[in-house]
Amino acid sequence: MNTYAKKALRTLITGLALSTALLTTNSAMAREYQFDIKGAHAFIQFQIKHLGFSWLSGRFNKFDGTFNWDAANPNASSVNVEIDVASLDSMHAERDKHLRGEDYLNVDKYPQATFTSTSYTDQGDGKGLLKGNLNLRGVTKEIAIDVEFIGAGKSPWGAGLHAGFRGTVALKLEDFGMRSMGPGAEHVYMTLDVEGISK
Amino acid sequence: MIKNSEHSYGLVAKLMHWLMALAVIGLFALGLYMVELDYYDRLYRTLPHIHKSIGILLFAVLIGRLLWRRFNPQPKPQGSPAERRIAHWVHMALYLLMVAIMVSGYLISTADGRAIEVFNWFEVPATLADIDGQEDIAGDIHEWLAWTLIALVALHALAALKHHFIDKDNTLKRMTFFKGE
Ligand code: HEM
Ligand code: HEM
Numbered sequence: 321m322n323t324y325a326k327k328a329l330r331t332l333i334t335g336l337a338l339s340t341a342l343l344t345t346n347s348a349m350a351r352e353y354q355f356d357i358k359g360a361h362a363f364i365q366f367q368i369k370h371l372g373f374s375w376l377s378g379r380f381n382k383f384d385g386t387f388n389w390d391a392a393n394p395n396a397s398s399v400n401v402e403i404d405v406a407s408l409d410s411m412h413a414e415r416d417k418h419l420r421g422e423d424y425l426n427v428d429k430y431p432q433a434t435f436t437s438t439s440y441t442d443q444g445d446g447k448g449l450l451k452g453n454l455n456l457r458g459v460t461k462e463i464a465i466d467v468e469f470i471g472a473g474k475s476p477w478g479a480g481l482h483a484g485f486r487g488t489v490a491l492k493l494e495d496f497g498m499r500s501m502g503p504g505a506e507h508v509y510m511t512l513d514v515e516g517i518s519k
Numbered sequence: 520m521i522k523n524s525e526h527s528y529g530l531v532a533k534l535m536h537w538l539m540a541l542a543v544i545g546l547f548a549l550g551l552y553m554v555e556l557d558y559y560d561r562l563y564r565t566l567p568h569i570h571k572s573i574g575i576l577l578f579a580v581l582i583g584r585l586l587w588r589r590f591n592p593q594p595k596p597q598g599s600p601a602e603r604r605i606a607h608w609v610h611m612a613l614y615l616l617m618v619a620i621m622v623s624g625y626l627i628s629t630a631d632g633r634a635i636e637v638f639n640w641f642e643v644p645a646t647l648a649d650i651d652g653q654e655d656i657a658g659d660i661h662e663w664l665a666w667t668l669i670a671l672v673a674l675h676a677l678a679a680l681k682h683h684f685i686d687k688d689n690t691l692k693r694m695t696f697f698k699g700e
Contacts, residue, residue, distance in 0.1 A: 414654065
């Protein structure tokens with residue numbers, strides 16, 4: 321072969337190799353993502369009406385979880401979350417203590433809450449419905465979380481793909497054996513904002 | 520008879536003893552009652568406010584009491600040597616428990632850095648705050664110490680009654696306002 325042909329062949333081979341490499345990273349494979357707890361790019365927040373007058377917000381500071389996600393096959397997605405219930409924080413120590421007590425979360429007896437998804441239904445437009453079992457305060461109940469896809473891609477700093485979602489769900493306090501907080505405050509509204517990094 | 524003598528407690532010591540006894544037993548009952556209140560109860564906010572306010576004021580009285588004790592003669596304890604030794608340690612334990620309960624109560628309410636309002640009169644600022652689980656740990660300690668104190672007080676009161684009715688000495692009388700000694 322002359323040098324010209326050699327050069328052309330080499331270009332072709334590197335081109336092929338490159339494009340396969342690109343294809344594999346771009347092709348939406350199912351991956352497992354770990355919640356970015358280290359970077360605190362994950363939040364579990366709750367809101368409940370105070371006496372029906374205003375919104376009270378709080379969050380759980382300690383939790384962890386993983387999710388499986390494949391943009392090409394969203395219905396195969398699944399999520400697992402574990403929450404350290406005692407890490408509740410509503411910015412008021414006496415109230416937090418009360419909420420951790422027997423009338424509400426009873427954290428001495430039920431220190432952990434878990435969510436395990438059972439199905440995901442893509443509704444198009446980045447939206448979907450995530451069904452699963454929530455175990456909270458010793459009660460396991462199927463709940464349906466509204467999910468919104470926020471964004472995904474590589475971060476500017478390192479390996480691993482990032483993907484982020486928001487999930488929202490309203491829970492009735494009495495369903496989980498908690499005292500109602502009074503008229504207009506029977507439900508607590510949970511928001512899970514999570515960014516996962518692929519393993 | 521304002522100060523103590525070798526034989527009897529003086530007026531100041533008596534007043535402080537009975538004032539504190541009343542307040543401590545009252546705070547114990549109030550504490551147990553108030554934590555059971557429903558959120559919508561009219562007293563849900565008032566009773567804890569009173570509990571904390573009286574508790575803080577009591578701390579000031581206790582400091583005064585200990586100082587007063589330091590600069591006064593102590594009436595001679597009565598009973599067998601063993602009884603006198605036990606009485607001494609029980610009294611020390613009562614003081615210590617009162618201090619510890621007040622401190623732990625303070626640490627519950629100030630765990631998030633908030634000050635404690637004393638009867639809308641003055642505020643006691645937070646010092647130690649934001650320790651992981653502070654309000655829960657301090658709360659458990661507070662509750663346990665309160666029960667321990669009340670148990671010891673029961674023993675203490677029974678001992679006083681024993682002095683009075685069985686030993687027939689003037690131990691109880693010299694702590695009361697009735698003419699005894
Ligand atoms: C919360 C309740 C109470 C507390 C915290 C308490 C605490 C104390 C303390 C610390 C002393 C030692 C005083 C000293 O430094 O010399 C004392 C003495 C005494 N207390 Fe109490 N007390 C309580 C209730 C009562 C009751 C209900 C009685 C009687 C039925 C009683 C009878 C006496 C008597 C007679 C003395 C004098 C003992 C002596 O002379 O050696 N106390 N108390
Ligand atoms: C001798 C003095 C005191 C006694 C005997 C006492 C006793 C008690 C008792 C029995 C409880 C109920 C515990 C439970 O069942 O959970 C309680 C709760 C409480 N006490 Fe005290 N207390 C005293 C002083 C104080 C002080 C000085 C403070 C604060 C400045 C305080 C703050 C509190 C608070 C915030 C609670 C509520 C804890 C909760 O929300 O569960 N206490 N106290």
